[in-house]
Amino acid sequence: MTAETETILVTGAAGQIGSELVPALRAIFGQEKVIATDLVQPKTENLRLGPFEQLDVTQRSQLEAIIKKYRIKKIYHLAAILSATGENNPQKAWEVNINGLFNVLEAARQLDVKQVFCPSSIAVFGPLTPRVNTPQDTILSPTTMYGVTKVAGEHLADYYVKKFNLDVRGCRFPGIISHEALPGGGTTDYAVAIFYEAVIYKRYTCFLRPETRLPMMYMPDCLKSIINLMEADFSRLKHHSNFNVTAMSFSAAELAAEIKKHLPDFEITYQPDFRQAIADSWPESIDDSAAREEWGWQPDYDLTRMTSDMFRVLQEKKARGNLFYPG
Ligand code: NAD
Numbered sequence: 001m002t003a004e005t006e007t008i009l010v011t012g013a014a015g016q017i018g019s020e021l022v023p024a025l026r027a028i029f030g031q032e033k034v035i036a037t038d039l040v041q042p043k044t045e046n047l048r049l050g051p052f053e054q055l056d057v058t059q060r061s062q063l064e065a066i067i068k069k070y071r072i073k074k075i076y077h078l079a080a081i082l083s084a085t086g087e088n089n090p091q092k093a094w095e096v097n098i099n100g101l102f103n104v105l106e107a108a109r110q111l112d113v114k115q116v117f118c119p120s121s122i123a124v125f126g127p128l129t130p131r132v133n134t135p136q137d138t139i140l141s142p143t144t145m146y147g148v149t150k151v152a153g154e155h156l157a158d159y160y161v162k163k164f165n166l167d168v169r170g171c172r173f174p175g176i177i178s179h180e181a182l183p184g185g186g187t188t189d190y191a192v193a194i195f196y197e198a199v200i201y202k203r204y205t206c207f208l209r210p211e212t213r214l215p216m217m218y219m220p221d222c223l224k225s226i227i228n229l230m231e232a233d234f235s236r237l238k239h240h241s242n243f244n245v246t247a248m249s250f251s252a253a254e255l256a257a258e259i260k261k262h263l264p265d266f267e268i269t270y271q272p273d274f275r276q277a278i279a280d281s282w283p284e285s286i287d288d289s290a291a292r293e294e295w296g297w298q299p300d301y302d303l304t305r306m307t308s309d310m311f312r313v314l315q316e317k318k319a320r321g322n323l324f325y326p327g
């Protein structure tokens with residue numbers, strides 16, 4: 001591979017997924033080959049180990065300047081406004097998620113970028129969609145602005161595949177659980193906050209009801225899905241920007257019970273807020289057989305393994321005095 005073909009741009013790199021995807025890509029492609037960008041400065045140390053540029057994806061000229069400067073050949077487009085923040089500011093969610101994506105696709109088309117990854121979400125589904133084992137190809141009826149932008153984004157990305165032969169790929173991620181950067185304003189964020197608060201305070205007040213069941217995935221599986229999908233043989237793909245992927249499904253009460261196995265005196269209370277309605281509109285579990293068939297998707301972490309690993313890492317951080325949590 002030449003230096004030119006290797007150069008990669010990551011937008012929204014300071015977020016929950018970018019904070020771990022950038023180091024993973026740098027480990028594969030080289031520290032200097034992965035250009036991390038975000039509206040805000042990165043909070044995690046490891047993002048500063050390679051090139052970082054401030055970039056607002058709604059500003060096409062800024063984006064184009066960075067693509068030209070580094071002769072970018074692949075873009076991982078992670079910049080977005082997530083579900084809960086998006087319901088509080090739907091105009092901004094549209095601006096970033098739709099205009100930002102359009103800018104990325106147009107810039108990629110015009111500036112000879114070869115491949116784009118743009119994540120979608122379980123938020124594309126809605127109350128009219130089958131909620132259990134939700135099929136790959138089914139009714140998309142979102143009730144959130146975030147979901148509306150993700151449905152439109154999937155269609156826009158697939159249009160660029162068909163119309164312009166641009167290689168665009170994406171997964172419909174479930175809630176992502178991780179311990180590096182905190183999530184940025186989603187409905188599934190409780191499944192991360194619960195671990196931090198269990199380790200720090202031994203109690204947690206959950207903003208969803210105990211029986212609320214959602215599909216989830218641990219960050220190592222999320223990174224694996226992104227890397228494997230981007231490496232897959234394009235000719236084998238029947239879908240492009242909308243692969244269902246999942247690893248586990250659990251209710252808030254089941255997650256609390258799993259945490260109690262590690263911390264018997266952990267206490268949970270429930271105070272549902274506006275995010276309950278969002279969660280109630282999403283699937284309990286999703287069928288990812290298309291991803292398994294078309295590019296060999298296979299997760300490694302279930303609820304038990306993920307919980308053990310989250311506890312191990314957060315306890316170690318606490319012992320070292322570097323468990324930072326604003327809550
Ligand atoms: P995040 O909120 O943690 O990070 C998003 C980043 O985008 C932030 O660092 C933010 O500063 C940046 N950003 C916002 N507006 C911007 C702009 N105008 N220009 C440039 N950067 C901007 O989100 P994440 O969890 O890392 O999600 C990444 C992608 O994965 C998003 O498309 C999201 O919809 C999708 N996704 C995430 C999850 C999840 O549970 N984390 C689940 C499904 C889909």
Ligand code: SER
Pocket residue numbers: 082083084120121122123146173174175176185186187188189
């Ligand atoms: N984790 C995301 C959210 O809750 C799902 O896309 O917004």
